[in-house]
Amino acid sequence: MNFGPKIREIRIKKGLSQKETYSGIISKSYAIEFEKGKHSISANFLIHVLERLNMDMDEFLFIYMDYRLSPYSSYIYRLSSYSNTHNVDSLHQLYRELSEKNTEIYRVRAAETRCRIRVIEQFKMTGIWDTTCILKEDQAFIQEYLVRIETWTLQEIQLFGNTIEFLDFHAHFPLFKNLSKSLSLYMNYDRGREIFCVMLINLISQAIKHQFLDYAEVLIQQLKLLSSDYKEFFHAAIARYFDSILLIKRGDHEQGYAEAEKLLLFFRELNQQSLADELAVHIKKVSL
């Protein structure tokens, strides 16, 4: 990848000279050749240059890719938007694209996508959200992949978070124990916190479903710790919702239901219909 020409474009738009942009970082001659695309500079130097342009690496890469998402971000975006709108045709298209690539990580993503397709297709036919209809081979493939991970990256934590409902419930504990070592490392990184929050939400949901209420309570505390900032109020609201489900499950029906309904209404007012429907499953289960 040669970033020079794009850096030059940004620098000129900002009215900065080469001297202002590169002095003390790389030599002027090298800066010129870098901008012409004749050679690249080390990531370390690139970060310093981007600092002079008031930009971080994330934003620069986004601009460099012509304001398009990275292949991974695009995959996550498509998977979640197609799943949320139950757009099975697009999910099939995504599955075909993933199947064409033959590396392990693409096979894991294809398995994840096929799980979604099967559950959504069955839901459309029966009206029941039942994850047992996924293929055993997909479940085994994802689970075996996750079990092998020693040091978790955010992408892998996100994969775990997004596939929790498809995995063996008893596989959750060791996997979560293993990845939670990374939690403190990502505490101050907003994207990391976001991914951990979503993972915790799905984990709590499963813990409640399987009646592991004390375990759910511990996880809810962790979710609250991670979503204390105002920007994460949405996750904090979901934590409150889970609190109310625990109240109901532990016998305080009146206050629990009132609180849970209030929060579901709040999510619906924010146009989060599918999330509210998903969360409402916990209330229905309790009332049956």
Place this chain on the structure above:
DNA sequence: ACGGCTCTATGAGTAGATTG
């Protein structure tokens, strides 16, 4: 004078050939 540029030199690292 300043910004942008070319040419050349240097040191570190490495792939491949040669030698003991």
Place this chain on the structure above:
DNA sequence: CAATCTACTCATAGAGCCGT
């Protein structure tokens, strides 16, 4: 087969030129 040598690439700095 391991150690050494050689040729090459990469990332860099500096001297100096050109146009405004």
